[in-house]
Amino acid sequence: MTTVYALLMGINTYPSADWPALGGCVNDVAAAGTWLRRQRGVEVRARSLLDGAATLGSVVAGIREHLGQAGPGDTALFWFSGHGTEFAATAEEQRIEPTGRCQALVCADGPLPDKLLRPLLDGVAAGGAQVTAVLDCCFAGGATRDAAGTPRYLPPDPSWHASAPVAAPVRAAGGGPTAGPGPGHVLLAAARLNQPAYEDWFDGRRHGVFTHALLGALGEHGGPALSCRRLLAAAHARVQRSGDRQHPVLWPTDAGGPADRPLLGGAPHRPGPYLLSLGGSGWQVDCGAGHGLPTGSAGLATEWTTLPSDGTPPCVLATREVHAERTLVEPADPSGPGPDPAVAHPVTLSALALPPVSVLLEAPAARSGAVARLAAALASAGPGGRPSPLLRTVPRAAAASGTLLRVTVHEGRARILLRDGSPAVPPLPLAGADDARRIARCLVHLARWHQLRDLANPDxxxxxxxxxxxxxxxxxxxxxxxxxxxxxxxxxxxxxxxxxxxxxxxxxxxxxxxxxxxxxxxxxxxxxxxxxxxxxxxxxxxxxxxxxxxxxxxxxxxxxxxxxxxxxxxxxxxxxxxxxELNTLPFQFGAWEQDGPADRGTADGADGADGVFRPAPPAGTRDLGPARPPAAxxxxxxxxxxxxxxxx
CATH class of the missing domain: 2.20.130 (S-adenosyl-L-methionine-dependent methyltransferases)
Known part of the structure; x- marks a missing residue:
């Protein structure tokens, strides 16, 4: 039986009146402890350090003495929820701190620099244990966990830098190392270096957005068995669905290293490609919504192709249902030769449905006619005079996920704004139906551009x-x-x-x-x-x-x-x-032209018009002889x- 030594550190209230209080950190570590105790097949030995008890000395002692008991076959888990901070790096430290700043967790009585945290954790790993650190805080800009969208600046005390020991030329927070030997631990961080992390209300309780996403992914069927790489991907997808305010980070990312082990220990997983197997519900791929795949009707456009690992011809599989941790599929050609049901097949994404861009139409009641013209134009902005699958209208900003384009109407002009309120393009005239169609065409163009910029494959x-x-x-x-x-x-x-x-x-x-x-x-x-x-x-x-x-x-x-x-x-x-080789035609389009035609032209033709990315090779073949199906x-x-x- 695996023994898990856990040090759970959560600080809502700091002793200094100058340091702003938080609301969800103690809830974070309490929920993490509850999840740990529910796991089967492990013995959990957890120690919690909350609020004023989480001093620098007690944390260092907890890592050395409590987590340090973990040996070969055991897991040591360090979980921190609270403030983070930064301070100016010295001239010597700037060699390894490209931002010119040093990052630190903020204990109840001062900072725990990343240069001290890493050797502490690696010291535990030296005893043979798997060591995992979950850090739900921010390390840059003074911003830490933010409850209302306004970053909370936690200015460092001038004495902090003098007390920050430099143990090794490495960084343990947010972005990986710049020098030094490989790490003995794996880090799951709430946000990138120099990016705020947030907390919010979930089911009536405050939690860190990252903690809530991570525990949600762990709570799914099969979640505890996911590698840290797969787990971070699942949590990242959940964070994006909550507003895309922060980008969780996994470090290190080396294939076959600690990132490919489950959170609570076990043999490393082989990182990608995904596997196709015949399960109780039919053919299934071990990738799902928790890894970033779209759900609903959009997810049905996702396709998979078997890789020719055994010399057999590739088989294309269409998606039936997308679940959190898996996707149910079926051969696209039921009459053709299908995969061998006795073995697991490596597969790759061969068609990926892209998430539509959200559009919010805003206008005073007196301008409701203009909104109606825009809505009518959007209803025919897609192929065949149908709605564009690249866009979806939302009733309010809170209902939008991912990219949001706000269209505001005022005095005969329409302004297209990004989520942060900045203008996407100059104001456009809106006096009649032609203007409305031109605005709809602009929205389709912007959606196509944003989908390409944000294109990602969960591999x-x-x-x-x-x-x-x-x-x-x-x-x-x-x-x-x-x-x-x-x-x-x-x-x-x-x-x-x-x-x-x-x-x-x-x-x-x-x-x-x-x-x-x-x-x-x-x-x-x-x-x-x-x-x-x-x-x-x-x-x-x-x-x-x-x-x-x-x-x-x-x-x-x-x-x-x-x-x-x-x-x-x-x-x-x-x-x-x-x-x-891939077909590059879907990647080529010109800039948005305000004076372009109102109706869709060939520039917005079939390439990508259905909102599906198909990384297929170019049409035709340069080989002599009969055409072969393109290899995936x-x-x-x-x-x-x-x-x-x-x-x-």
């Missing part, structure tokens, strides 16, 4: 094989994203005025034995997408692909934006990686955000 192990690097043209080291996850590129001084930055963009194949087919898209803030940087090539194992064949990439502001101080532009580099393969999508700025 993180395959995505980890590739990496995008942005290197200054006159430099050697890749630029590191800032705390918001963006790479900042600044205009410089030139003889004729401001000079745009020039960079080299590289694609690294980190696999040691498999070539990867890659296409690099440039998605602009004018809502265009182009594969011109890297149109689609194979990159050899351990090799590097260069955008524009190694020529410099000029990050110019688009036409109409003079390079004046304060001017800026945003780009998203989207890398689609696959085992074989795994694929992944990675995104890197760029912001080009003219300094003030």
């Amino acid at each position: 993180p192990s395959f995505g980890s094989l590739a990496r995008i690097e942005v290197v200054p043209w006159d430099g050697a080291a890749a630029v590191t994203p800032d705390g918001s996850g963006e790479i900042l590129c600044h205009y410089g001084d030139g003889p004729d005025g401001p000079r745009e930055p020039r960079v080299s963009v590289r694609i690294r194949n980190r696999s040691r034995r498999r070539p990867l087919w890659c296409v690099l898209l440039n998605l602009t803030d004018s809502y265009a997408s182009s594969p011109a940087l890297f149109p689609g090539h194979f990159v050899a194992p351990g090799g590097t692909g260069h955008a524009l064949d190694g020529e410099p990439v000029h990050l110019r502001l688009p036409p109409g934006r003079p390079p004046r101080p304060g001017a800026q532009a945003r780009d998203w580099l989207k890398l689609i990686v696959a085992e074989g 393969g795994r694929w992944a999508a990675l995104t890197l955000a760029l912001r080009t700025v003219v300094p003030g």
